Amino acid sequence: MSIPVPPVPAFPPAPYTLTSVKGLRAAGVRAGIKASGNPDVALLVSDAPMTCAGLFTKNHFAAAPVLLSRRHLEASKGLVRAVVINSGNANACTGTQGEADALEMCQRVATALGCPLEQVLVCSTGVIGVKLPMEKVRAGIDAAVKELSADVEAGRRFLSAIMTTDAFPKEHGVRLGDATMAGVCKGAGMIQPDMATMLAFVATDVDVSAEAMRTAMGRIASTSFNAVHVDTHPSTNDTFLLLTTRQVPAPADWEQHLEPVARRLAWLIARDGEGATKVTTIRVTGASSDDAAKAVARHVATSALVRTALFGNDPNWGRFVSQVGNVHDVRSPQKLVCRLQGIEVFRAGEPTPFDRAAASKAMAREDVSLELLLDEGRGHALLMTSDLGYRYVQVNAEYTT
């Protein structure tokens, strides 16, 4: 039996990207950090300080750029002039030299722009445990500063320079009157051979306060980048920055338009998911608390049995339902209802008769819905997960040697 390699999905370019946002310029250049010669240094700049909220990995091995960006964001009270990114090297597990290198990247950009050091953030993504080739990084930063532009093409070059093993570019954008909400991200799992991973930048030009951005960030992350699962393995470099240039009066419902941009980006990460063939959105309702609901979603999403069933279009409710019974905070799964693609397959301790062939056919889609309805309270959660197929094993079992 040969390994079915799923075709790389082709999504049309988004109508808007980061440089569509008023006040943003971007660049992406080839600095030679990646052996492939692909673009690997990216720069995002606003002429006036942007208001920024940041969400960083909770991994105790957080990389040097994560630690530094967190400090800068605190020192600048959320005001940011630029974000500099390199791909091809995560600058993680690189000791004190790694810290010095991250700092130098920020300093070089701050000097070029003539702004305070703490208004520059830095992100790295790529291989762990290898020191940055700083000669190349310096030249890359200088070239990126020169090529900054507000063109759509510059936005696309920025995106290509943050990618690593991504199978396709990930961007999304919408316009709401004069305001633009747009974002790009990279990531497809913690990624081979020892990559460190998710970076997401979502920007807008609506005029809202730093406080409003921070509040929105928490809500938006909970249904997007904090609600995506590929392989139970948060990386050392995960970073999500939410930025606004504040150049356009904010519509009342700005957050309702920003959230879907982030959610779409997170969906694209799950869709890439190293050989994934679909994204399954798990919705849990009626749990005793939101935390209990999250635990249910996480238990189901992280089961290799569940994820191989999703890959095989197998409406195997026993796997979904029995995993709910393993969640400590669930009090009475006996009242559970389980729906797969809208088809009820289980209710209150006994199977609901259903047409398995039709359910299997309904699962052979790019978007699959799995609903788990408890009867214990008002807690709810959403989680997007990739399936687990042959290609995941192939990608991840390869030698790094």
Add this chain to the structure above:
Amino acid sequence: MSIPVPPVPAFPPAPYTLTSVKGLRAAGVRAGIKASGNPDVALLVSDAPMTCAGLFTKNHFAAAPVLLSRRHLEASKGLVRAVVINSGNANACTGTQGEADALEMCQRVATALGCPLEQVLVCSTGVIGVKLPMEKVRAGIDAAVKELSADVEAGRRFLSAIMTTDAFPKEHGVRLGDATMAGVCKGAGMIQPDMATMLAFVATDVDVSAEAMRTAMGRIASTSFNAVHVDTHPSTNDTFLLLTTRQVPAPADWEQHLEPVARRLAWLIARDGEGATKVTTIRVTGASSDDAAKAVARHVATSALVRTALFGNDPNWGRFVSQVGNVHDVRSPQKLVCRLQGIEVFRAGEPTPFDRAAASKAMAREDVSLELLLDEGRGHALLMTSDLGYRYVQVNAEYTT
């Protein structure tokens, strides 16, 4: 690329099995529950009440036989005359009819043996959500009662009648003076299509109290059946019974000889692991507590990235080490030391130079050791995990439709 199907490992029969234990008789018969026609009703009997300790699944969807056996063990204060098992049907998610069927199985055995109802335990394993074919079960129990024997062959028939999708029989036994310690188990993951799974029976004839058995059970389980991971998916039927007929004076070190029997059985479960090619024993030391150590081992063992690296013989320390950083209770993974097959690959925040090709070669074994040494306290843990390869996906992505 074709899917490499790992050869089924062949282990020589153990020198001792359950019926080698003084006072035990066993049977295994074909009752027709399994479509394959393989043996599917097993019976284990002691002429005098055995002293028994039981460990059952914590899944909230625990099957009817689990709930009943737990009650019987309490009511009988750990005295047991018989254990009746059927395979091919888990009697899980089967409602009140399922409860009545489990009770009837115990009643039929109790009547045949002339013993109190609560001295009979029952286990089921197989497909979830299908009612037991009680006509066949009744005839199977009657036949098993007639065929009870203390022969080694009867012990082997017992073992074959508890198996479901196991690729090979799992038994182990040792003798210590006049005393025998022997056990059998079944299980290879939560198992396709929606099987419910691990059963383990370890018996001895040493004369120790019920209290001593219960204490030993907790310690033994922590390094055997509670320390084995295949797919992050505890089932509805998991049961481990530790039994003694108390016919031989107990040597002082009886527990030290019983524990390896259980550990070997657990190792065999991980080795089966649905297409597994090896068992990796993760040893965590120096954690702030045993719970913290367990959390580290579990985080590492359940990462699909880690398990595919193990399958690929990939000494990819970034995956092992970064996952330690995701454990909430770890205070300073910066001091972590990581050893793979005895080779140090990481120490205190930076990679240790090592020969990757040699390390990869060292990983191409049936038994792999992964050591994670923290510097935070005296907490330690051990976990045996199967690797994750193509065959796992193939087995688990197949239609049940």
